[in-house]
Amino acid sequence: MAPKSFILSNARIIDGTGAPAYNGMVRVEGDRIAQVAPAGVDIIGAEEEVIDLGGKVLAPGFIDAHTHYDGQVMWDRTIDPVALHGATTVVTGSCSFTLAPACKETVPVIHSLFLKAEDLRLANYAEIVDFNWTTFEDYLNLIRDGLAVNVAPLVGHTPLRHFVMGPDAQKRTASAEELAKMCDLLRSAVRAGAVGLSMSFLDTDENNVPIGSRWADEHERTELARVLVEEGRGVLQTNLCFGPGSDPEGELDQLARISLATGVHVEALGCFAATKTDPVHRGLLRKVEEVQAAGADVVLQTTSKPFDQFLQFNANFFVFFMLPVWQDVMSLSIPERIDYFSDRSKRQPLKDVLEQNGYIPRFMKSAEVLEAQSDAIRALEGRMVTDIANEWGVDFLDAMLDIALKDDLQTVFALRGFSHTDPERLTEILTHPYTRPASGSDGGAHVYQFSTSGDSTNLLSHWVRELKIMPLEQAVMQLTSVPATEFRIKDRGVIAPGKFADLVVFDPDSIANNPVERRFDLPDGSGRYMNTAAGIDRVFVNGRMVVSEGAYTDERPGLLV
Numbered sequence: 001m002a003p004k005s006f007i008l009s010n011a012r013i014i015d016g017t018g019a020p021a022y023n024g025m026v027r028v029e030g031d032r033i034a035q036v037a038p039a040g041v042d043i044i045g046a047e048e049e050v051i052d053l054g055g056k057v058l059a060p061g062f063i064d065a066h067t068h069y070d071g072q073v074m075w076d077r078t079i080d081p082v083a084l085h086g087a088t089t090v091v092t093g094s095c096s097f098t099l100a101p102a103c104k105e106t107v108p109v110i111h112s113l114f115l116k117a118e119d120l121r122l123a124n125y126a127e128i129v130d131f132n133w134t135t136f137e138d139y140l141n142l143i144r145d146g147l148a149v150n151v152a153p154l155v156g157h158t159p160l161r162h163f164v165m166g167p168d169a170q171k172r173t174a175s176a177e178e179l180a181k182m183c184d185l186l187r188s189a190v191r192a193g194a195v196g197l198s199m200s201f202l203d204t205d206e207n208n209v210p211i212g213s214r215w216a217d218e219h220e221r222t223e224l225a226r227v228l229v230e231e232g233r234g235v236l237q238t239n240l241c242f243g244p245g246s247d248p249e250g251e252l253d254q255l256a257r258i259s260l261a262t263g264v265h266v267e268a269l270g271c272f273a274a275t276k277t278d279p280v281h282r283g284l285l286r287k288v289e290e291v292q293a294a295g296a297d298v299v300l301q302t303t304s305k306p307f308d309q310f311l312q313f314n315a316n317f318f319v320f321f322m323l324p325v326w327q328d329v330m331s332l333s334i335p336e337r338i339d340y341f342s343d344r345s346k347r348q349p350l351k352d353v354l355e356q357n358g359y360i361p362r363f364m365k366s367a368e369v370l371e372a373q374s375d376a377i378r379a380l381e382g383r384m385v386t387d388i389a390n391e392w393g394v395d396f397l398d399a400m401l402d403i404a405l406k407d408d409l410q411t412v413f414a415l416r417g418f419s420h421t422d423p424e425r426l427t428e429i430l431t432h433p434y435t436r437p438a439s440g441s442d443g444g445a446h447v448y449q450f451s452t453s454g455d456s457t458n459l460l461s462h463w464v465r466e467l468k469i470m471p472l473e474q475a476v477m478q479l480t481s482v483p484a485t486e487f488r489i490k491d492r493g494v495i496a497p498g499k500f501a502d503l504v505v506f507d508p509d510s511i512a513n514n515p516v517e518r519r520f521d522l523p524d525g526s527g528r529y530m531n532t533a534a535g536i537d538r539v540f541v542n543g544r545m546v547v548s549e550g551a552y553t554d555e556r557p558g559l560l561v
């Protein structure tokens, strides 16, 4: 029996290659695109199902290139809400964090890494993600069924290191023997389906010790990258270090040397503009131009979204990760934190470090009291902390801490558009040839602090439709064929006969992010910030419709790719 076929007619086809849009129709047969025809050429067979797209855009499904859905996929096979934003493939395991390989001794380390660095502090994380696997292959076998979208998994360098080196992973460089073991494990992970390796220059564990990946030397990183290339994959993803004393440009130099030595493609997060005059992103753009000119295959991941953040002193906040005195306080239990903040004599060092680094004016001054738990401060909801501080005649940080303390630290402060907002700087970043706009969503991480959904939606609505910083065709290319090529995801990312039928139908005139909401649908009943999209009508994964009229169908055709 021939595979089921149907026609998507009356489409405005943007094929993902950057070529101009044109009107036409597409035949899908089984999981593949069978035929593409421009307007005027009729390919509709007798009694064939035809879906009229009403002139809307038909594009390849988007690839969400930097996510942390490794945990979520264990309890939510739809990986909500990525498909609602038109994504048909997500790259998981970024920033050196994956749930495999794992053994009894390393499971606690992996748990605490996801809790600390990716802020997935589920009350019962260990019950929900109860490690039934050892190798990366075992893990992939557990997640491969029932997926709504495709998953392109990276292997994390940090669990790999812990698996081989035990606690020494956070103490020293690897011996030749240990490195050989890591290379073997990586090789089998890649053969089992991993698309690449992720590393980190950034994160620390719950005791503020740099995580395993950061203890590697350049030789180790190079030899691991070599395995990827030998196995015909070739993506090395990493985050760069920011904050006081960091050297992201030096890290780019090292990554460039690794790329030149091995031929590996490097995706480095991130390129962000904290303020209008922030020099960091300029330095990174100059550096990536320099290393590209020298032949290194290195690009910068970034996001099209301004940083909105929901700060709670009972959770964590990325600024606090970068500052030792704050790291110490935020590592305390909640009762200990309450005691610490209540002692006013201890606040000066906390204020000083924020002042010295300019973090209050840069990041925190936009704070508004969004949600309060106790009646004592509910009346403050909707007000700016600066105004409250003025009214109370106290310092900004004192006001913020005093509000939080009256609420057992449960108050949610909203910091809207506090960073990565300046249109000129963002235009420079998003249109740069060596950045990947909307490639740094961080999906699935930090769900208690902000919404990581809608990076691609914001690119297409705000930057392309409203500000016209690039043609729609170019933006679609950046979301489809560019990541497909760079992550070596085969036969996806373009609309052409023979390619997989991963497709999205959207209205370029109305596509938009819906407002951020808090959904209490995590397995422990706690709430995550997320947002859905408007203007994205249908999404097909491997020829089957997973989203219809903006809502999920029952189809779960996703594959490991």
Ligand SMILES: [Zn+2]
Binding pocket: 066, 067, 068, 094, 095, 239, 442, 445
């Ligand atoms: Zn990340």
